[in-house]
Amino acid sequence: MSVSVHRSGFIGIVGRPNVGKSTIMNQLLGEKISIVSPLPQTTRHRILGVLTLPHAQLLFLDSPGLHRSEDALGRSMVQAVTSVLSEADILLVVIDARKGITMEDERVFDRVRLALHQPIRAGKRVSIAAINKVDLVKKPKILPLIEACAKTGIFAECIPISATTEVQIPLLLERLIAYLPEGPQWYEPKDRTDQTITQRVGELIREQILLATRQEVPYAVAVSVDKLEEQPQISRIEATLFVERQGQKAILIGRGGLLLKRIGESARKQIEPLVGRKIYLGLWVKVEKDWRSDKRFVERLGYGAQLS
Ligand SMILES: Nc1nc2c(ncn2[C@@H]2O[C@H](COP(=O)(O)OP(=O)(O)OP(=O)(O)O)[C@@H](O)[C@H]2O)c(=O)[nH]1
Ligand SMILES: [Mg+2]
Incomplete structure (x- = not known):
């Protein structure tokens, strides 16, 4: 007899601005919880999105794009990223396939590398790379990107996806659940976000x-x-x-x-x-x-x- 396990935990979605973090969260939730636009710095705060399934509850934390900014708004946005990096059981790091790995992505990887060394409730944390917007690039460009992601040594998996055309979104969901720690259902199934x-x-x-x-x-x-x-x-x-x-x-x-x-x-x-x-x-x-x-x-x- 197989004993079914219930899994739950926080999945922090991080990355540089405009890579598609909010679009990915909305697709995984099947509901528009975060706003999306073609402009960088659309998301300005941490946004919780809850997905309740029979055997798992995924608590997504959408975050602003990590960027350098000196004003109070910019600093509060970076602070939101820091809080997501420190709270998440799984770090979902989003990269734009069209742009490849940029200096800004490297800065995100540095923050993720540090976060992976911080202890958390459930013990070991993992990070997964989502190489997004593959609908915009030719297939031969994707494999070298997966290799470059793997070479960083910080990702348990590097998954090419397209949030807008839903390519590999079910696979991403399946892999996220596989890495979630065992845990209870924290939120009522009707609760989708902490935003009023x-x-x-x-x-x-x-x-x-x-x-x-x-x-x-x-x-x-x-x-x-x-x-x-x-x-x-x-x-x-x-x-x-x-x-x-x-x-x-x-x-x-x-x-x-x-x-x-x-x-x-x-x-x-x-x-x-x-x-x-x-x-x-x-x-x-x-x-x-x-x-x-x-x-x-x-x-x-x-x-x-x-x-x-
Ligand atoms: N073609 C294509 N466009 C995408 C995909 N995912 C997101 N986009 C577009 O990319 C733009 C940015 O998407 P967002 O989800 O707002 O990106 P973000 O990373 O949350 O951006 P910030 O909140 O500003 O950091 C939007 O115009 C999206 O429609 C994708 O898989 N394919
Ligand atoms: Mg966003």
Whole structure:
């Protein structure tokens, strides 16, 4: 008779910006928990995504891309990566197959190498490399990349995947479960994330801003949801969009308020399925000069290691 074992643990998803960390987490969860955009530094804090299966519970920790940044926001993002590196039982290190192994990846590997030497509850930790975006490269390019990953000596496995076309995503899931330590079901199956609805709504609005703006503007915007009120027919949501300068405010609002209106409409389409009803979405733009350099303001926004 085989005795079935229940496995659980934290899987920290780390890597340089824009390699597809959040896309991979969403694919593995089958739900959009983290926002995704073509711009680097989309994810600004640690985000928990829970996948409950009959014999395993996978607690994914999505993290911001590891990068060098001197302002308070950048530092809080790096701090979030550090906390994920120290807490995870398994480190899932994401690499972009199109770009190969860059200097920035090497810096991530150094951090992973150090983390692997730190003890953790379940004892030995492992790291797995996911070579993502293989849909964008020709097959002969993949094998040398797997070899280069293996050569680092820090990965238990190097798995080529494509998060968007779902190539080898089931295999990745299977291998992650195989390395999970034995453990209980920590979260109720209905719990998918530690983010509140308000925080998720704020992120969905920010996602539409990232998709609709250019140059410095997307990086200079923060969203604060001030009100989420259920009324008989609709939910009323009001949010403030903080920018750093008057010029950015003018760009975000657009001529005749057109851009802000477009952002609001596309955000509304994303938010309605999440809250499960029709919403009224009111957006206001406010200048908070150089907020990214203001540690207290960055903390107030909930960025950094933890949301709550
Ligand atoms: N073609 C292709 N594009 C992908 C794949 N995975 C992610 N992307 C795209 O890569 C871009 C970045 O994806 P994200 O998931 O936001 O990347 P990230 O690593 O979380 O980025 P940061 O949060 O900024 O560090 C998006 O435009 C995704 O659609 C993939 O497998 N194939
Ligand atoms: Mg991300």
